[in-house]
Amino acid sequence: MAATDNSAEELIPGSKTYKKIDPPDVQQLGASSWSLLHSIAAKYPKTPSETQQKEMSQFLNIFSHIYPCNWCAADFEKYIRENAPKVSSREELGRWMCDAHNKVNVKLGKPKFNCDFWEKRWKDGWDE
């Protein structure tokens, strides 16, 4: 599927000037980042190799160091220290990610997501 190209829409019609779209705030950054993280889990192999498991653990560790919201990163890093990422299968990683997201949901006073549905939300889609 072709990627969507929004760059033309971001130009003021008839000019070469960009609309003043602000950098993402913590909410926008968070929603985009969770999309990326859950989608990564959805595409992770069902039976990953040793190398794939090591790389996933490294990625999540590095992600928690560089996430561009300092207090979010600090809490995520602590969560990873206390709850090592489960990388031995797609199912385990998907549920681990869902639990990690729920930890943040609870902290922010949002409802928990039912992790039995993580694959429908992020991989297979919902039944009609």
Ligand code: FAD
């Ligand atoms: P989001 O929480 O971004 O969720 C996006 C979508 O994911 C939802 O619409 C839902 O369909 C689905 N979803 C929700 N929960 C789950 C789940 N458990 N498993 C699978 N799918 C789910 N914000 C702060 O203010 N303080 C913080 O400390 C903070 N820490 C963060 C740490 C990380 C690592 C990340 C990625 C984000 C963090 N955020 C933090 C941002 C916050 O989690 C939300 O992304 C943000 O508040 C926007 O929320 P939202 O309502 O758009 O939905």
